[in-house]
Amino acid sequence: MRPFAYTSAAGIAEAVRLAAAGPVTFLAGGTNLVDLMRAGVERPEHVVDISRLPLDGIEDLPGGGLRIGALARNARVAGDARVRARFPLLAQAIMNGASPQLRNRATAGGNLLQRTRCGYFYDRAAACNKRVPGAGCDALDGYNRMHAILGAGDNCIAVHPSDMCVALAALDATVNVAGRDAAVPLAGFHRLPGDSPHVETVLEPGELITSIDLPEMPGRSVYLKVRDRATYAFALVSAAVLVRVEEGRVAAARIALGGVAHKPWRAYAAERLLTGEPVRDDLLRQAAEAAVAGARPREHNAFKPELATRLVRRALKVTTS
Structure with a gap:
């Protein structure tokens, strides 16, 4: 693992300021980031730890909706009585993902930002436009059983790995972001690969996910x-x-x-x-x-x-x- 700077953010404003000042990688649960760093796929220069920020709440919204803090652990979200009663789809999706140990550690915001599990992305000897822009994509003519059939192109056919995000998309969730005036619809939060598969979301430098809103959705x-x-x-x-x-x-x-x-x-x-x-x-x-x-x-x-x-x-x- 290469050396990197580490800062534990004292507040949301400091985390946003650090991100705006230079390239940083936010650390919350670390269930994806740490693996990528160990594999040498992610090589951050500056890691900003946001795990102690007050963003782990689950709050009622007017009209029967819920606001889920970006740092709420997946296991807690799935087990919350309000989620299970009003949004059982989300609870089911979370419980279908990962393992109990990972669900106890992983966060809601981190789930939105987790990166693909494409084997070519993890293999530094393989060509991967997502890992190294312009390198090519070995998955196109390689073993592509797990890969995309919709929305892909000739630069990348990797798939997003999250179960939770699929449920959030169906529930018309919106993502609240510090440093941005308006919430982002979950359906528009992630980008298709196009010519820049390494750019996976609409987040800009200096922006931090703070919470996810679920509107009332009967049915x-x-x-x-x-x-x-x-x-x-x-x-x-x-x-x-x-x-x-x-x-x-x-x-x-x-x-x-x-x-x-x-x-x-x-x-x-x-x-x-x-x-x-x-x-x-x-x-x-x-x-x-x-x-x-x-x-x-x-x-x-x-x-x-x-x-x-x-x-x-x-x-x-x-x-x-």
Whole structure:
């Protein structure tokens, strides 16, 4: 591990000031950053420890929503009675990710910023545009079973690894950021790779996530995840689905996919197809197919479009029955 400067921020203002003054890397739970530093993938010059800042609360918002502090531990969020009662989709997603030890340490804000688990990103001998801009992408013609089928390009086909973020996308969450006037919709927080896959979010230097807001979102919801083993594995495909049915018709629908794109993937076309329509099996099938429309699988992940379609259809059946 290379030497680096270390500062324990005394307050939010100091953390923002340090970040604005020069390149810094924030440290909270460290469940992703420390691994990357050990592997030599992340080589920060200045680490600013924000773990002691007063950002770990979970507060009620007017109208039935919740505000989750950026430093709230994942296990605490999933176990909070208000989250479990009002936003069970989020609790399910968190409990489907990582291990108990990691959930006890990882934070809500850190979950938004965790980096891909693409093997080529971690392998410093491999070409990776995300790790070294302009180096190329060995995943394109390499072993790409875990990689993206939606929103990717010729520079990067890595996927975002978070379960929690998929649920947050389906719940229309917004991200509050110190140093920015307006909250950022979760759906627009992460960037697609384009020509700069190393730039993963819309955060600018000097900005710090302080909390995540969840608006009231009535309806039936479910988080489904397909992975290679029952626990402690990243998603091949996951689906966060929330549907509100009124008098036999879909009044509202939210569908987000994980394991398929560089960011949590909102299936807007599928949501529009469902909204206002009477619940029927052929509609659910059409919506599930629309959720993965335009997919571009690679050699080893050609199974993902069909898997995602079946998973969304299954989730829709659960939430509309």
